[in-house]
Amino acid sequence: MASNGAQQPLLSGSVGPTSQRINECHPNRRRIRRVKSSPLAEQVPSDISINGPIPRYDSFWGGLHQSLKKVAVLLAVYLGLGTICFYVVRDDIKGRKTNPILDSVYFCIVTMTTVGYGDLVPDSAPVKLLACVFVFTGMALGGLILSRAADYLIDKQEILLIKALHMHEKLGPASSLKEIETTKVKYKCYLALAILSVLMLVGTVFLYMVEDLDIIDAFYCVCSTITTLGYGDKSFSTGGGRLFALFWILTGTIGLGLLFLYIAELFTERRQRALVSWVLTRKTTNLDLEAADIDDDGVVRAAEFILYKLKEMGKISQEDIALVMEEFEDLDVDESGTLSASDITLAQSTQMKK
Numbered sequence: 142m143a144s145n146g147a148q149q150p151l152l153s154g155s156v157g158p159t160s161q162r163i164n165e166c167h168p169n170r171r172r173i174r175r176v177k178s179s180p181l182a183e184q185v186p187s188d189i190s191i192n193g194p195i196p197r198y199d200s201f202w203g204g205l206h207q208s209l210k211k212v213a214v215l216l217a218v219y220l221g222l223g224t225i226c227f228y229v230v231r232d233d234i235k236g237r238k239t240n241p242i243l244d245s246v247y248f249c250i251v252t253m254t255t256v257g258y259g260d261l262v263p264d265s266a267p268v269k270l271l272a273c274v275f276v277f278t279g280m281a282l283g284g285l286i287l288s289r290a291a292d293y294l295i296d297k298q299e300i301l302l303i304k305a306l307h308m309h310e311k312l313g314p315a316s317s318l319k320e321i322e323t324t325k326v327k328y329k330c331y332l333a334l335a336i337l338s339v340l341m342l343v344g345t346v347f348l349y350m351v352e353d354l355d356i357i358d359a360f361y362c363v364c365s366t367i368t369t370l371g372y373g374d375k376s377f378s379t380g381g382g383r384l385f386a387l388f389w390i391l392t393g394t395i396g397l398g399l400l401f402l403y404i405a406e407l408f409t410e411r412r413q414r415a416l417v418s419w420v421l422t423r424k425t426t427n428l429d430l431e432a433a434d435i436d437d438d439g440v441v442r443a444a445e446f447i448l449y450k451l452k453e454m455g456k457i458s459q460e461d462i463a464l465v466m467e468e469f470e471d472l473d474v475d476e477s478g479t480l481s482a483s484d485i486t487l488a489q490s491t492q493m494k495k
Contacts, residue, residue, distance in 0.1 A: 212286055219282055223249030223275055233268040236261035239380040247383040253279025254394040256366055259373030287398050326407045333400040340393045341367065347389070348375075352382050367393040413455065420453045 227234065228245040237260050238244050248261045252275050263269040341363050348359035354375065362375035377386040433441045433449035441449075451457045472480055474487040 215282060215285070219253070219279065220246060220249055223252070226271060226275075230265075230268045230271065233263065233265040234261055235264040237378050239383060243380060243383055243387075246387055247377070249275065249279075250387055250390055251371075252276050253283065254390055255280065255369045256371040256390060256394070257369075257373070258371050258376035260376045260378065283395065283398070286395055287402060326403060326410050330400065330403045330407055333396065333403050337367075337393075337396040337400055340389065340396055344389055344393060347382075347385055348377075351385070352377065352379060363393075366390060367397045369394055417454045420450060 224242065224245045227248050228241060231238075231241050231245060234244075234248065244261060251258060251261070252272055255276060263272050341360075344363040344366070345356070345359045348354045348362055349356055352359070354362065358375055364370075365372055365375070377383045429449070430441050433445050435445050435448070448457070448462060452459070452462075469480070472484055472488045474484050474491070
């Protein structure tokens with residue numbers, strides 16, 4: 142569509158002073174528009190979805206992430222089912238006992254986290270087989286919690302942590318977002334280490350004050366618990382101690398696993414950054430140009446060069462490019478090699494007829 146004799150671009154946007162100066166200095170230079178992001182979530186109709194309307198959650202659980210809800214439900218089912226099973230067979234479990242229900246939940250958590258103190262142990266073949274089933278399912282559930290729920294909780298604290306570390310510096314919104322993106326994993330390690338340290342301190346103080354252990358034995362019990370070593374010479378023996386252990390053992394073991402996970406992720410990220418730095422600093426050769434020339438026309442365009450560099454960095458693969466090209470070809474109805482609004486309309490109408 143034309144306006145005042147000038148053709149308007151499909152994707153219009155404000156042009157900054159720097160871009161205007163570049164275009165004035167180089168009038169024949171081809172402009173490369175910055176790719177705009179997808180529409181904001183608020184602009185997407187809430188009643189459009191592949192499988193139907195998008196559900197809305199306005200209940201107490203509405204503020205939680207969907208994956209966190211699923212993990213919480215699975216954990217509740219696991220603990221509920223384990224408590225019932227071990228309560229039914231409580232006479233076939235020997236050891237130091239307090240309250241039957243409390244002991245059943247405690248034994249379930251000790252089994253799930255693979256701590257295995259030895260203060261409560263199966264005493265019959267059916268109960269031993271039952272414990273084997275619950276230890277494997279519990280380990281699988283623990284991995285699921287590490288990959289979803291714990292990661293969600295850490296992400297919620299990143300901005301607060303960055304603000305705390307830079308409280309004496311003036312960072313704008315753009316600088317804060319860049320800081321989060323570039324040092325995300327490092328801050329996760331800091332936060333996971335802080336949470337684990339607090340849990341260890343609380344556990345040590347609790348064992349010292351409630352379980353009447355000396356400070357060395359209390360710290361020793363904490364370390365053997367969160368590492369799931371569980372020698373069994375020191376454990377939670379009182380009713381109050383086991384009630385505390387229901388929450389502390391689960392959070393402590395998950396906290397340690399989370400810390401190790403983020404440390405491994407940090408080393409992987411540093412290796413990836415080193416690869417990116419090497420790709421961007423090494424000299425471009427004729428062999429690179431030949432490899433980057435996707436359409437074999439003897440000329441490497443900006444898009445081809447960018448794709449080649451991204452592949453070298455390990456950001457994308459040839460399979461990723463093939464999938465995107467397949468979508469492009471489906472949308473390019475007139476096979477002109479370019480996309481327009483009419484192509485999108487025709488492609489969508491064709492898909493609806495199918």
